[in-house]
Amino acid sequence: MRRDVFQAIADPTRRAIIMLLTVGAMTPNAIADHFESSRQAVSKHLKILTECEILSQEQKGREIHYHLNADKMKDIEKWLEQFKQLMAKRFDQLDIVLEQLKSKRK
């Protein structure tokens, strides 16, 4: 069972939950109220998000407050950054090629 940030944000409902929890911690019922999905369906999403450490639980009596761990989102940012760097390198090489073409023309 793969359980990483990329797999976590693949689902639109989970992306919406993440966005919702930027506002602050919430209970499963409160979260489910914001969606068409049933409480149990939302609960499954919460489990997945917790397992890959995007969310953390805080028990308060019979309620559980789900907190967002914004730091985990940096994994995606890192990957994107890596991608952009590779792309930049590619264009650097392109520049070199274009320079060579220019000087050849002379």
Place this chain on the structure above:
Amino acid sequence: MRRDVFQAIADPTRRAIIMLLTVGAMTPNAIADHFESSRQAVSKHLKILTECEILSQEQKGREIHYHLNADKMKDIEKWLEQFKQLMAKRFDQLDIVLEQLKSKRK
């Protein structure tokens, strides 16, 4: 069948293919050479990546060159940016938000 950028990058092999193609266009066989997976398995990933417009095909004789459409990656960047803005807002207006939540719960 959901087919968006987020679902596309959920698979580690597909993320690797994206990284590989930053260097330049490649044929399915050339791409498959870089992985443990079979040509057919890679071909399926290429199909998915093409369907959500991360890749584009260019026929050259019996070969097909797969090009990267780096622009599509901006969808992820946009989402991340949106997320970060919400987080910033959270810290700016934490008090206001908490007040709103209080009254909403009633």
Place this chain on the structure above:
DNA sequence: TTAATGAGAAACCGTTCGGTTGCAAATATA
């Protein structure tokens, strides 16, 4: 012209996903 190569398509297989239903445990309320 015949053989080899590059590639997609279809059929199949086991696993995972997202969802529902039903249940049990803990806490709060009457």
Place this chain on the structure above:
DNA sequence: TATATTTGCAACCGAACGGTTTCTCATTAA
């Protein structure tokens, strides 16, 4: 104490996923 609420968990279901095998169809090379 009896009841209601909040929640997680397990079993089940249909669909999608990732992969393999086999097949077909172009295109290129001998």
